[in-house]
Amino acid sequence: MEPNNQQAYDRGSTIFSPDGRLYQVEYAREAVERGGPTVGVTTEDSVVFASYGNARSSLVVPESIEKLRDIDGQLGIATAGHVADGRRLVEYGRRFAHQEQLRYDEQPGVETVSKALADFVQESTQVGGTRPFGAAVLVGGFVETPRLYGVDPSGTPTEWAATAIGKDSGDIRESLEAEYETGLDEHSGLKVAVRALASEDRELTSETLDVAVTRESGFEPFGSEKQETLLEETEF
Amino acid sequence: MEPNNQQAYDRGSTIFSPDGRLYQVEYAREAVERGGPTVGVTTEDSVVFASYGNARSSLVVPESIEKLRDIDGQLGIATAGHVADGRRLVEYGRRFAHQEQLRYDEQPGVETVSKALADFVQESTQVGGTRPFGAAVLVGGFVETPRLYGVDPSGTPTEWAATAIGKDSGDIRESLEAEYETGLDEHSGLKVAVRALASEDRELTSETLDVAVTRESGFEPFGSEKQETLLEETEF
Amino acid sequence: MEPNNQQAYDRGSTIFSPDGRLYQVEYAREAVERGGPTVGVTTEDSVVFASYGNARSSLVVPESIEKLRDIDGQLGIATAGHVADGRRLVEYGRRFAHQEQLRYDEQPGVETVSKALADFVQESTQVGGTRPFGAAVLVGGFVETPRLYGVDPSGTPTEWAATAIGKDSGDIRESLEAEYETGLDEHSGLKVAVRALASEDRELTSETLDVAVTRESGFEPFGSEKQETLLEETEF
Amino acid sequence: MEPNNQQAYDRGSTIFSPDGRLYQVEYAREAVERGGPTVGVTTEDSVVFASYGNARSSLVVPESIEKLRDIDGQLGIATAGHVADGRRLVEYGRRFAHQEQLRYDEQPGVETVSKALADFVQESTQVGGTRPFGAAVLVGGFVETPRLYGVDPSGTPTEWAATAIGKDSGDIRESLEAEYETGLDEHSGLKVAVRALASEDRELTSETLDVAVTRESGFEPFGSEKQETLLEETEF
Amino acid sequence: MEPNNQQAYDRGSTIFSPDGRLYQVEYAREAVERGGPTVGVTTEDSVVFASYGNARSSLVVPESIEKLRDIDGQLGIATAGHVADGRRLVEYGRRFAHQEQLRYDEQPGVETVSKALADFVQESTQVGGTRPFGAAVLVGGFVETPRLYGVDPSGTPTEWAATAIGKDSGDIRESLEAEYETGLDEHSGLKVAVRALASEDRELTSETLDVAVTRESGFEPFGSEKQETLLEETEF
Amino acid sequence: MEPNNQQAYDRGSTIFSPDGRLYQVEYAREAVERGGPTVGVTTEDSVVFASYGNARSSLVVPESIEKLRDIDGQLGIATAGHVADGRRLVEYGRRFAHQEQLRYDEQPGVETVSKALADFVQESTQVGGTRPFGAAVLVGGFVETPRLYGVDPSGTPTEWAATAIGKDSGDIRESLEAEYETGLDEHSGLKVAVRALASEDRELTSETLDVAVTRESGFEPFGSEKQETLLEETEF
Amino acid sequence: MEPNNQQAYDRGSTIFSPDGRLYQVEYAREAVERGGPTVGVTTEDSVVFASYGNARSSLVVPESIEKLRDIDGQLGIATAGHVADGRRLVEYGRRFAHQEQLRYDEQPGVETVSKALADFVQESTQVGGTRPFGAAVLVGGFVETPRLYGVDPSGTPTEWAATAIGKDSGDIRESLEAEYETGLDEHSGLKVAVRALASEDRELTSETLDVAVTRESGFEPFGSEKQETLLEETEF
Numbered sequence A, B, C, D, E, F, G: 001m002e003p004n005n006q007q008a009y010d011r012g013s014t015i016f017s018p019d020g021r022l023y024q025v026e027y028a029r030e031a032v033e034r035g036g037p038t039v040g041v042t043t044e045d046s047v048v049f050a051s052y053g054n055a056r057s058s059l060v061v062p063e064s065i066e067k068l069r070d071i072d073g074q075l076g077i078a079t080a081g082h083v084a085d086g087r088r089l090v091e092y093g094r095r096f097a098h099q100e101q102l103r104y105d106e107q108p109g110v111e112t113v114s115k116a117l118a119d120f121v122q123e124s125t126q127v128g129g130t131r132p133f134g135a136a137v138l139v140g141g142f143v144e145t146p147r148l149y150g151v152d153p154s155g156t157p158t159e160w161a162a163t164a165i166g167k168d169s170g171d172i173r174e175s176l177e178a179e180y181e182t183g184l185d186e187h188s189g190l191k192v193a194v195r196a197l198a199s200e201d202r203e204l205t206s207e208t209l210d211v212a213v214t215r216e217s218g219f220e221p222f223g224s225e226k227q228e229t230l231l232e233e234t235e236f
Helices: A001-008 A024-033 A083-104 A110-126 A167-180 A185-197 A225-234 B003-006 B025-034 B083-104 B110-126 B169-179 B186-198 B224-233 C003-009 C023-033 C085-102 C110-125 C170-178 C186-198 C224-233 D003-009 D024-032 D083-104 D110-124 D169-179 D186-198 D222-233 E003-009 E023-033 E083-104 E111-125 E169-179 E186-198 E222-234 F004-009 F023-033 F083-104 F110-126 F169-179 F187-196 F223-231 G003-007 G021-033 G083-104 G110-126 G169-179 G186-198 G226-234
Strands: A038-042 A046-052 A068-071 A076-079 A133-144 A143-149 A157-159 A160-166 A209-215 A220-221 B038-043 B046-052 B068-071 B077-080 B137-141 B145-151 B158-159 B160-165 B209-215 B218-219 C037-043 C047-054 C068-071 C075-081 C135-143 C146-152 C155-158 C163-165 C209-215 C220-221 D037-040 D048-054 D068-071 D076-080 D135-143 D144-150 D157-159 D162-163 D208-215 D216-222 E038-042 E046-052 E068-071 E073-081 E134-145 E145-151 E155-160 E162-164 E209-215 E216-223 F038-042 F046-054 F068-071 F074-080 F135-143 F145-151 F157-159 F162-165 F211-217 F218-221 G036-043 G046-052 G068-071 G074-081 G135-143 G145-151 G158-159 G162-164 G209-213 G218-221
Touching: A024 A076, A024 A133, A024 C023, A038 A076, A038 A133, A038 A143, A038 A167, A038 A185, A038 E038, A046 A133, A046 A143, A068 A220, A076 A083, A076 A160, A076 A209, A076 D135, A083 A110, A083 A133, A083 B110, A083 B218, A083 G110, A110 A133, A110 A143, A110 A157, A110 A209, A110 D216, A110 G083, A133 A160, A133 B003, A143 A160, A160 A167, A160 A185, A160 D003, A160 D083, A167 A185, A167 G145, A185 A209, A185 A225, A209 A225, A209 D144, A220 C163, B025 B077, B025 B137, B038 B077, B038 B137, B038 B145, B038 B169, B038 B186, B046 B077, B046 B137, B046 B145, B046 B186, B046 D037, B068 B209, B068 B218, B068 D068, B068 E003, B077 B083, B077 B160, B077 B209, B083 B110, B083 B137, B083 F083, B110 B145, B110 B158, B110 C085, B110 C163, B110 G135, B137 B160, B145 G145, B158 C003, B158 D144, B160 B186, B160 G169, B169 B186, B169 D037, B169 D144, B186 B224, B218 D024, B224 F068, C023 C075, C023 C135, C037 C135, C037 C170, C037 C186, C047 C075, C047 C135, C047 C155, C047 C186, C075 C085, C075 C163, C085 C110, C110 C146, C110 C155, C110 G226, C135 C163, C135 E003, C146 C163, C155 D003, C163 C170, C163 C224, C170 E145, C186 C209, C209 C224, C209 E134, C224 F110, D024 D076, D024 D135, D037 D076, D037 D135, D037 D144, D037 D169, D037 D186, D048 D076, D048 D135, D048 D144, D048 D186, D068 D083, D068 D208, D068 D216, D083 D110, D083 D135, D110 D135, D110 D144, D135 D162, D135 D222, D144 D162, D162 D186, D162 D222, D169 D186, D186 D208, D208 D222, D222 E162, D222 F223, E023 E134, E038 E134, E038 E145, E038 E169, E038 E186, E046 E073, E046 E134, E046 E145, E046 E186, E068 E083, E068 E209, E068 E216, E073 E083, E073 E162, E083 E111, E083 E134, E111 E145, E111 E155, E134 E162, E145 E162, E145 G046, E162 E169, E162 E186, E169 E186, E186 E209, E186 E222, E209 E222, E216 G145, F004 F074, F004 F211, F023 F135, F038 F135, F038 F169, F038 F187, F038 G226, F046 F074, F046 F145, F046 F187, F068 F083, F068 F162, F068 F211, F068 F218, F074 F083, F074 F211, F074 G021, F074 G068, F074 G074, F110 F135, F110 F145, F110 F157, F135 F162, F145 F162, F145 G074, F162 F169, F162 F187, F162 G003, F169 F187, F187 F211, F211 F223, G021 G135, G036 G074, G036 G135, G036 G145, G036 G169, G036 G186, G046 G074, G046 G110, G046 G135, G046 G145, G046 G186, G068 G083, G068 G209, G068 G218, G074 G162, G083 G135, G110 G145, G110 G158, G135 G162, G162 G186, G169 G186, G186 G209, G186 G226, G209 G226
Parallel strands: A133 A209, B137 B209, C135 C209, D135 D208, E134 E209, F135 F211, G135 G209
Antiparallel strands: A038 A046, A038 A160, A046 A209, A068 A076, A076 A133, A133 A143, A143 A157, A209 A220, B038 B046, B038 B160, B046 B209, B068 B077, B077 B137, B137 B145, B145 B158, B209 B218, C037 C047, C037 C163, C047 C209, C068 C075, C075 C135, C135 C146, C146 C155, C209 C220, D037 D048, D037 D162, D048 D208, D068 D076, D076 D135, D135 D144, D144 D157, D208 D216, E038 E046, E038 E162, E046 E209, E068 E073, E073 E134, E134 E145, E145 E155, E209 E216, F038 F046, F038 F162, F046 F211, F068 F074, F074 F135, F135 F145, F145 F157, F211 F218, G036 G046, G036 G162, G046 G209, G068 G074, G074 G135, G135 G145, G145 G158, G209 G218
16 A cells, blocks of 8 residues: 555544554554563563663652552553553553452452453544553563463553563564573573563663562562672573 | 545545445454454354464463453354454453343343344444444354354344354355355364365464364363364364 | 535535535435345235345355344334444334333334334434434334335335335336235235346345235244245246 | 635535625525425415425325424424425424423414424524534414414524425415415415416426315315315416 | 635634634624614614615515514514524523523613623634624613613624614714714604615615614514604605 | 644644644734733732723713723723633633632632633633633732732733733833833822823824723722823823 | 654644654643743752743733742642643642642642642543643652652653753753762752753843742742842852
């Protein structure tokens, strides 16, 4: 199709192109590709996350722009893409989890939260008066067993043993496919995640890297020190 | 009609073209054609489903992207096309079935659920502020007798002895027409379904194939092993 | 008017053209013309319907695509055109009749139901945010006396002794005008209907033909056998 | 103004052209001109209506397409133009009259009903989300005295001694102006109406003509026989 | 500004042009200029109105198209421009006055009613989904003292000793400025009004002229006879 | 930016231009510049207003078009620009002040009223379905101390010792800057206001000038006589 | 991308461009760049703000256009960009803080208020019918510890040790990065803020500078005198 034809069908998320595509959803995927990547890896008793961001101003309080966050202290959630959209999805996930907690008096699982996020995202791609979310989400956690879900801008939830979202996520996932094995212990999982993130000449330092682990006992973001130790221990 | 004329009438589902066509609905059918095919076959005491998907990343947890799902443990439901739209239809079907169950205290039938889905889909093609669903649905099950319905993006429900949705569904249905006989036993039905799906040089392996059977006793998704046995037992 | 001028006024049902036409309603009539025809004929104590559809896949369960349906077991209703739109009108008619039944505790008449359908259809041609229905409707029945109504996409109800909707309806109606007589007995009415439907070289077989009769005693769809007998008894 | 300039202001009823015109309302008047004409004449103790329609199919039940109808058995109402729009106005008038009857326990007058219709029509020309009605209305009756009102697509009500709506209404009104006299008896009024309708070479027969009279005693539609007698008695 | 630039800003009443104009309001003023003029003049103990309309069909009942009407028997109201819009404003004024009457149990004044009309009209020029009113209004009456207000399509109320609305209102007002004196008696006021209306070669006859006076004792429309006498007594 | 580029961003108040401007708000400022100017000056115990308007028809009742009005007898309010929009803002201010009075049982201050007006105006520049107000507002009064606020079409409130709105407001303000001194007595303040208004060759007469003073004791509009005396006493 | 392509995607905040950008949000950032800059710096026991504005008319009451304001007497808030939008955000922050205070009976923290503002701003960038805010916000305060947040027009909240918003904010932030040290005392923090603001040849005087400090004990705006002293004490 000629570019000028594409333009005829790409102005609203409520229009299909003649070949059955939703261009606004595809453009939202481009917004995801503009954001720094995050890797998630399930290990035998945890889910580990590693995230890469450009070196920031020394004046920024790092905690405020962390991409790895927790939901109710238990599940981990990360987003890539348009930052403000990602925040709104995190807020949505937290509010949803909190309500589930109140209603059923137990920690909602990774699947439940991920599918609620997926429903919320899909609706933004079909109903008029709004645009899709320019952000993808990873949700991981250990509720009975370690699980990891990704939700893309079309609103499709997919469960992964390990995956990546954001810039170069395709290449990073290939690297994960080569290295990942079932039943990794946490330390090996962390090293797999970091090595995958380092592909494409990304320079990992304690400034550009965020690491967090979520276990049955809860969510632990790594501090600067633990991240540096991990970088030293990882063979690139 | 010249292509530039077609463009004048294909931007919204609330516009007829001069020859009485609804282009957005036809484009939604194209979205269905972009999705991997699923076959449904009624047998004497079950409905069998077989679904083909591209080989996936080894990191994906296959269960999370299964196209063959159950409604209330009894009816089977499958979608083809835009995945997130398909999920929304499955969710709608489940919620509808659950409400019927609560209201009448009995398992809703295949026809009831299919027609509720068809109403929901038709509305999306006529009322402004939304787009059609880029997904088709198969609903099958044994409630008193085995029945199988398809719902297309225009919102038309059709009952079939056997049919297919998704990529190459026309060719697959021709293959079914040639092979299908009334009163097949379940094992023969499974082989008919798999052979039809294998047409057009699709290479069926336990990675690309999903099989499920729904009987009076409930919905059974086949595991990897049972699928391999079935592939071995089928003469191509 | 030049075609490019017509285009200036045919994008929404809420716009008149300079010569006072509603193009979207006219295009919806084209959608009706794309659907297989149905004939309705009043006889002395019944209304008979005969409907023609393309030969279908042998896998389709014919009952699911029947164009001749009942409302509350008593009135017959048929549609031609965009199938999903037709279904919605049938559903609307059924729900309306059911509510009337509950409210007044008696079978609503053909005129009452037809005019309710006409109101519903007209509104879709005047109010924004929706499109016209791409379907025409026939409603017939014996409530005190046999009556038959047609409703077109503009929302106009017309009562007929005999008429047709759908592809070639104009030619079929001419054939009915030539053959129809007041006070036909049911069997003659059936033959008149079938002969009119057979005009324009339509080949009638028990696969392509649907016949139903609605009498004071209720709605009777003909089975395959009765249809074949009728075809044999009719002189073409 | 150049035609292409006119087009800039004629797509919605909520836009004035630079010279202060509402084109959509003018186009709705064109829709009225496309409908067969109806004449109304007040006489000393009645209002008579005569309406011309194209020869119809012999299969149509004439009552169902009569243009002359009653409201509550007392007032007469006729429309010209887009038939389905006319029906909606008749329904509105009936519902309005019925509510007035219930509220005040007396027959609402011609003026009251006509002005309610005018308000309803005017609103459709000013508020977004709808189009004007492509139909004009005549309302006549004897409540204390014989009165006759016309309402045009702009929503303006006008009282007349005698008038016409629909195709060639201008010429017909000229003919009425020449022949009408105050205090006509009913029979003379009928002949004046029929002669005016016959102008412009319209061929009046009992098939193309509808006649009705509304008196203090109520609304009387003429049957075929009375119409033929009238045609015979009228000197053309 | 070039005409094609003007077109860029004149399609909706919710858009300013670069030089701060609201073209739709200006076009609505053109609609006012298309309507026959009405003059209002305050005298020492009354407000007199004189209105000019084209010679009408002899069949029209003049009362039904009178431009001079009363509100609650006390205030006089007249409109010029798009007739149906004018009627709606009269209806609004009447309903408003009636509600005030009920609420405060006293005749609302000219200013109160005029400002309510102005608010209603202004809103139509700022909020989307509607168009301005293509009509101007005069409201006059004697509540404690004689007062006369005009409301234009922008929704601005202005009080006048004497003024005109409608076609040639500028010229007529100049004529009033030359002739008007404070404290005119009613008969002189009537002659001033009629002479001003007669400017621009308008031929005043009892068919084209409407006159009414509103005094403390109430609203009095002049009949044909009184109008003829007035015309005879006026020196042109 | 080329003019044709500007046009791409100036049709709605909900669109920023690429350089971050809101053209519809800027065009609304042009509407303000089209209105006659008003000056406001705070003195030691009052706020004085002086307003210039074109010589009006001798038939206009001057009070009805006064630009200087009071709110609850205490605060003064003036507008410049599109007159009907200005009126709506005055009405809004009055209604707001009245409600505050009822709620807190004390005279609301100048700041409170001005900020409520600013909020109301800002909303019209951000939310769809309406246009900005083409009017600026001055609010002044003595509640504890003399204060004067201006609100522009963007909805920004600014407090001034003295300022002007409307045509040539920039030049007038320069003149005020040169002459104004803190702690002026009322008479000096009046002369400063009048001299500033007279700049740009505006000819001030008791017909073109409106003057009002608002003191702790309330709002006093000057009559013709007092205005003439003031003009005589002012050295130009 | 060619400029004319950019235009295809920059008219509404609900549309992504093909490369995943939201142009309306980027244009809103340009609006922020048009506003005078404000610097915020956290010190060991306070947050200091310094703001630069063009020399204003001597008639403006400076307090009314202060960019440094308090929320509930405790937190400081500043905006840059479209002034009326900034005011609306300040109002929103105040109302939110007030409600939190009522609900939990304690001073809400800087983070809580900033994130509420961020949610409010993000929504304006995704939902139709509104435009983004053309303003950025700084929120600072001492609730347990000194904290400072910035919120940009995309709705992203970021915590800073020190930062700037508005014109040349990038350059000013570089200057802050060079000078800022953790644990500055308040006086040093003030001098850092003022020096950073003075970069780019901005001439700071007590007319163009606004300074405020917010401590545990509350918000203190500096008066003219304190500002002059600070300017004298600062080495540039």
